[in-house]
Amino acid sequence: MPGGHVGEGETSRAAAVRELEEETGVHVAEDTACQSRPGSPRPSPSSPPRGPDRNR
Structure with a gap:
């Protein structure tokens, strides 16, 4: 992400969400x-699908 960084006291996940926005x-x-x-x-191709599209 251009210019991305993790702020002091910020989790890497919170930083990723903030930078994405x-x-x-x-x-x-x-x-x-x-x-x-x-x-x-990483999940193998034979792993069951996960997430909102799993029932399609």
Whole structure:
């Protein structure tokens, strides 16, 4: 994210949500924001779908 940073006392998730809104105008609720980190496991293609589209 251009110019993104984590402010003092701010969680990385809160910073990501704030930066997303600042840079794009898109607002998401912090408690619904998905977060990953380098090296974190990714779901395999055979994993059951998750999220709002899981019943489609």
